[in-house]
Amino acid sequence: MDNIEQNVAVLRKLRDMLMRQREKFSSYLRLLECEGETIEKGDSERLLAQVEMEQSIIAEIFTLKKVIAPLESLYQACYPAGTEATIPRLKSALSEMGAEILAHNGRNRQKLRERMEDMRREITSLRTWPKTSSSYVEVTPGLIDIST
Secondary structure (H helix, E strand, O other), X not given: OHHHHHHHHHHHHHHHHHHHHHHHHHHHHHHHHHXXXXXXXXOHHHHHHHHHHHHHHHHHHHHHHHHHHHHHHHHHHHOOOOOOOHXXXXXXXXXXXXXXXXXXXXXXXXXXXXXXXXXXXXXXXXXXXXXXXXXXXXXXXXXXXOOO
């Protein structure tokens, strides 16, 4: 009976960790949506805060992956035939969310590149403003007397 209880405990722990990872993926997706809007608005302070939050979420996801890896090994040992159905469904959902995150992140990077290019053009246009004529005439010296 201990072996069955141990298998169930491994299954529950792995499922809980995968559910937590799914929640982190979901919050990461929401953050990416907000980042996209922030990039379009050009709010650099808010974007900085969101990037810091993003780094925190990514760190938590990697920490969860480190915990999940050994649990998956135990799960494979406990259920070699794959008789349990919830874990494969959760892993499939996580894979889909991961693909969605990559796509959304790519769109945000493209928006950011476009925004940065717009800013470069704006800065360049500021540098090349037409000079107004001055009321002072610029005189260039012709000869300099160095004998005195």
